[in-house]
Amino acid sequence: MEFASDNTSGAAPQIMQALMRANEGFAPAYGREQAMERVRALVRETFEAPRAEVFLVANGTTANALSIATFCPPWGAIFCHEQAHVQVDECGAPEFFVSGGKMVPVPGAHGKIDPDDLARAIATVPQGDVHSVQRGMVTLTNATEAGTVYSPDEIAALCEVARGFCLPVHMDGARLANALVATGASPADMTWRAGIDILSLGATKNGCLAVDAVVLFDPEKAWELELRRKRAGHLFSKHRFLSAQIEAYLTDDLWLDLARAANDRAVALEGVLAALPGARIVHPRQANMVFASLPRATHRRAMSAGAHYYLWPHWASLEGPSDEAVTARFVCSWNTNDADIVALERVMRGQG
Amino acid sequence: MEFASDNTSGAAPQIMQALMRANEGFAPAYGREQAMERVRALVRETFEAPRAEVFLVANGTTANALSIATFCPPWGAIFCHEQAHVQVDECGAPEFFVSGGKMVPVPGAHGKIDPDDLARAIATVPQGDVHSVQRGMVTLTNATEAGTVYSPDEIAALCEVARGFCLPVHMDGARLANALVATGASPADMTWRAGIDILSLGATKNGCLAVDAVVLFDPEKAWELELRRKRAGHLFSKHRFLSAQIEAYLTDDLWLDLARAANDRAVALEGVLAALPGARIVHPRQANMVFASLPRATHRRAMSAGAHYYLWPHWASLEGPSDEAVTARFVCSWNTNDADIVALERVMRGQG
Amino acid sequence: MEFASDNTSGAAPQIMQALMRANEGFAPAYGREQAMERVRALVRETFEAPRAEVFLVANGTTANALSIATFCPPWGAIFCHEQAHVQVDECGAPEFFVSGGKMVPVPGAHGKIDPDDLARAIATVPQGDVHSVQRGMVTLTNATEAGTVYSPDEIAALCEVARGFCLPVHMDGARLANALVATGASPADMTWRAGIDILSLGATKNGCLAVDAVVLFDPEKAWELELRRKRAGHLFSKHRFLSAQIEAYLTDDLWLDLARAANDRAVALEGVLAALPGARIVHPRQANMVFASLPRATHRRAMSAGAHYYLWPHWASLEGPSDEAVTARFVCSWNTNDADIVALERVMRGQG
Amino acid sequence: MEFASDNTSGAAPQIMQALMRANEGFAPAYGREQAMERVRALVRETFEAPRAEVFLVANGTTANALSIATFCPPWGAIFCHEQAHVQVDECGAPEFFVSGGKMVPVPGAHGKIDPDDLARAIATVPQGDVHSVQRGMVTLTNATEAGTVYSPDEIAALCEVARGFCLPVHMDGARLANALVATGASPADMTWRAGIDILSLGATKNGCLAVDAVVLFDPEKAWELELRRKRAGHLFSKHRFLSAQIEAYLTDDLWLDLARAANDRAVALEGVLAALPGARIVHPRQANMVFASLPRATHRRAMSAGAHYYLWPHWASLEGPSDEAVTARFVCSWNTNDADIVALERVMRGQG
Numbered sequence A, B, C, D: 001m002e003f004a005s006d007n008t009s010g011a012a013p014q015i016m017q018a019l020m021r022a023n024e025g026f027a028p029a030y031g032r033e034q035a036m037e038r039v040r041a042l043v044r045e046t047f048e049a050p051r052a053e054v055f056l057v058a059n060g061t062t063a064n065a066l067s068i069a070t071f072c073p074p075w076g077a078i079f080c081h082e083q084a085h086v087q088v089d090e091c092g093a094p095e096f097f098v099s100g101g102k103m104v105p106v107p108g109a110h111g112k113i114d115p116d117d118l119a120r121a122i123a124t125v126p127q128g129d130v131h132s133v134q135r136g137m138v139t140l141t142n143a144t145e146a147g148t149v150y151s152p153d154e155i156a157a158l159c160e161v162a163r164g165f166c167l168p169v170h171m172d173g174a175r176l177a178n179a180l181v182a183t184g185a186s187p188a189d190m191t192w193r194a195g196i197d198i199l200s201l202g203a204t205k206n207g208c209l210a211v212d213a214v215v216l217f218d219p220e221k222a223w224e225l226e227l228r229r230k231r232a233g234h235l236f237s238k239h240r241f242l243s244a245q246i247e248a249y250l251t252d253d254l255w256l257d258l259a260r261a262a263n264d265r266a267v268a269l270e271g272v273l274a275a276l277p278g279a280r281i282v283h284p285r286q287a288n289m290v291f292a293s294l295p296r297a298t299h300r301r302a303m304s305a306g307a308h309y310y311l312w313p314h315w316a317s318l319e320g321p322s323d324e325a326v327t328a329r330f331v332c333s334w335n336t337n338d339a340d341i342v343a344l345e346r347v348m349r350g351q352g
Helices: A013-022 A034-046 A060-071 A093-098 A115-124 A152-164 A176-183 A219-231 A240-274 A296-304 A338-348 B013-022 B034-046 B060-071 B093-098 B115-124 B152-164 B176-183 B219-231 B240-274 B296-304 B338-348 C013-022 C034-046 C060-071 C093-098 C115-124 C152-164 C176-183 C219-231 C240-274 C296-304 C338-348 D013-022 D034-046 D060-071 D093-098 D115-124 D152-164 D176-183 D219-231 D240-274 D296-304 D338-348
Strands: A053-057 A076-081 A102-106 A134-141 A169-173 A198-201 A212-216 A289-295 A325-331 B053-057 B076-081 B102-106 B134-141 B169-173 B198-201 B212-216 B289-295 B325-331 C053-057 C076-081 C102-106 C134-141 C169-173 C198-201 C212-216 C289-295 C325-331 D053-057 D076-081 D102-106 D134-141 D169-173 D198-201 D212-216 D289-295 D325-331
Touching (some): A013 A240, A053 A219, A060 A134, A060 A169, A060 A198, A212 A219, A296 A325, B013 D013, B034 B240, B060 B169, B060 B212, B060 B219, B076 B093, B093 D219, B115 B134, B212 B219, B240 B289, B240 B325, B289 B296, C053 C219, C060 C212, C060 C219, C115 C134, C115 C152, C212 C219, C240 C338, C296 C338, D034 D212, D053 D219, D060 D198, D076 D093, D076 D115, D102 D115, D115 D152, D176 D240, D240 D338, D296 D338
Parallel strands (some): A169 A198, B076 B102, B076 B134, C169 C198, D134 D169
Antiparallel strands (some): B289 B325, C289 C325
């Protein structure tokens, strides 16, 4: 009963096979292998962005921190949702990479930022006042930490607010594939056409071993980004093992297929959880995560039976009265089992 | 009609005289002048803290940022009031000196933090979770940005919360003298006896030219602080001009006399403002600042007549209907004139 | 004819198989997988260091920069060989991770530092003088950038110098296995018993895909190192793919077998190069690299025939008279072919 | 007998008087006082640079570090003389302000860099190689740490080298006035006309209390520099005390008169030292410093008699045989006494 995270799953067979193939023979190091040329072409085609530059790194924290540092000066304010990964789950990586910077958390229901709230938050940082940090950039997460999804129109509305303040916009797309599947939007519509300047394109959580891509839609800052990546220890010598993963990931829509599988499992899981006595779905289920409020007794039964998932926020207290509600997060992956969902329902209903 | 800030005032005559005296002859540089020995002794005596180490810098931003960087690691969360100078008025100096760090703003009425709110804020940063920044330190401001004052007991209660989480506590005492005069508390009771580990002892705003002191109550980190000061460009070569100011400042209670004068003028000003038609005092007046809500028309009259003070927050809009209320901050200094107060009343009442 | 670097080779079959096995099923993320327990035990056993802590990262630059940042304050001087990877090949990663720091390059024949030169270099940084950076730490590379090897006694002599100045010592062991095979020394004798505090244990260059380990012999700084790793984006979510590599790498002496194969090929290559007309071996060949001075004409023939290796330093000019000597670096890997050596000889002799 | 440094002297009477005048009444804070307008005009006129921007800070370390950080990215190499203040006397301030950076020390006789050596040093940092730090900027010191002086032509030749590599050039002019007096060059010829982009204009050592100016000849980076100054704690609230000093300093050539007095005293001192038995002048005396090699016995006599000066480098050993030579640095200030020179001669000759 594995619902702890999409990073407890392994890699998809196609990814492992690509890795095996990439291992044959010798190859130039540091991204000069031929596969990286193919990856670049593939990303440009996938995103309909012929000038985009692509940088492979090992994970989403790095993709986010590098993206932000490339656009935001050390004295910049970074506007993000108050539950964004960059704000609560990266041990200050953005501040480290930026050499300063101040995250300005914006509240918002169901993990999403409302354009008016974003405008208000930006306006609280006075413009051109040397005593204050300066407005730096905006970062949006899609799919969000609450498992909800922005449509391209919603992204565009937020980018328009940012543009009104002359701010660049980053998208944390650790679960971008899940958002694309959920909305049916094209990669281009969801990103640069809506106003996104730089994207963390997630792959690790969605069936790869360890690779995410930074997609820089305007290539002007490419060399700076390359230096920042190297200096942070994120330029891999045997880079072919990164490019092999991304190449397979984007080929024949594998990334969307994997995300669709995860989203579909989440639909099934949502049905199960919603029907439990005393349970309630907390955020609209739109991608591969389900947040449910459960009686603590239900939760305890699942834990005793060895189910894996987190209370949310994950430092929530485990102690308390049995009839009190707790909120739990359940994440589905490309290879989540139907059997695990059935088993979870059984133990939660005390039929285990 | 000068009420813009306590830093628009000049230096007190005693300070200027001390500066002239200090200029005679040659003196060792970089704090090895004899006057620094006397300053050290004076601070220790004033604070009843025989082991305290003292570091002179040119202003409060530096004193704060050095203090915080000495106690908080780059991945630390720094808990402060949401309107604290370190959070809103230092262009990210704490984050720069810390090489990262994340300010966690705590709300609180009238510029003060409630111990329960502090505990709650600290608890939101999960302990020992590598994905999160770590609980780093607490910083309190006394007198506060809202012109209110913590009593020693209130400081002690907040330090106790911090201590419960094993966190060190810094006090931004840019207006400490005003707080001491307001409460009648001793410097020791207001600081280390209440649990403060390191203090920014303000002097610039209160009648000096450019000097504040960092008082480190536990000398263990003295050498690190000295290196940080030098590395940040804050070790003065002709250091005697800093020590001369602080020596005069602390001699014969000059600092308290200056603060008392400022606080007293604020009492008078409060009376005037409170009595204006449509006006309302916004925060309890306890030190040398008065925050008043005024009809915009009243404010416009004062501005037209050349009065100096800021709307608050200072990026508040100047435009709007005449009968709408605006909030303004008025600051009194050691040398604020009665005549200015009389003149302000007159123009605000339209009698100018 | 592939001699460009040990990172143009792929991963050994045992490593790939371990990766495939690790991919089965679900596993806790972020290093909490069971394999990491086994890795920890294996490293401790291999190094006879039961208290050592182990941190897996993706490459040597990261291992080095994290190690240095954990021991050296931002105002510290880092003493290293003038050709050390940390000094010339990491785009300032140590300075980034340290948030400052100053590399102090120490000259030395054949890539090695002489204890007297080290002592002299350390002594040039004045102790306890606030105007200077402070003596921070020493970092040694074994095998060196010049393909030479320190014996345990030589390492111990250098560590003794460092200890005399109370400085911790890091070893960049990107090619540690090659050095161990070359000297026959035990891992413990080459590291902590000789005085090394923290080790970058290389694996990527020697038959892995992308993994190096930081071995911290004194566990006191373990938590700090863990936070630094996370904050730099180097804590992998699907960490099992790192632990799988290292587990296989250290099992049944695979790492030594791979290094031995590389060193042996270098012996053969050295013989070939030394016998070329006009050629000369530049540094004693002790590990898996050969540095040879060649007539430029010889070099041009090899390049035309598609041989892969670098002139050294790698920004050396490619232009110049045919009879002028150039210095070239040839690196052997675990899977370097005899056939490639034969082919190289042929083309260099103009028999291709 | 005070020859320890030009920062053991006090401030000139004209500076103190300006300070007293500046103290009258209220004035806007943070550089918005009217005097700063006058300072800006004065600097522009003095340097014949109508677009130059001027930033006042408290000392030379800050002026240098801010200048460098404004032009050099975190991954930049900073080329400087191996004895430059930025390299050996600022506790890593440039690296701190730059958030990284790597000082590349260039050797050179008598504190000066030869254009060919500069070109060679720059060329050792490979261009466009992501593994290396990148060529960042050049910083020159005039007068130098060895008391020698570059002519405008020499500065121009070095700037031409830098320009050939597309690198900006900073001048550390902590003793610029001494260099101008020594050469008779105009401020413009010595700086921007020769190719200097940004200047640390020293004043503290030459008769002020605590103020240096950053002069930015190309105003494009002015706002960034302003933010960096604030963020580093170097924007003074009672800024009028800085502008008052610089205004007086540059008025009626006071700065040149003070420097001329210091240089003249150094001429006299040089004569005395050169004539001592066993003594030798080590660097050509061109500004206000004399470096002399003396028998240790001579040095000991002076120390016993209470003379103040430093052996150089200042961590040189005080112990050793009496007939061994030591090198000492003697610095003259605007107010160095003839009587002190006479007294020094007497004690050194054993006539005290």
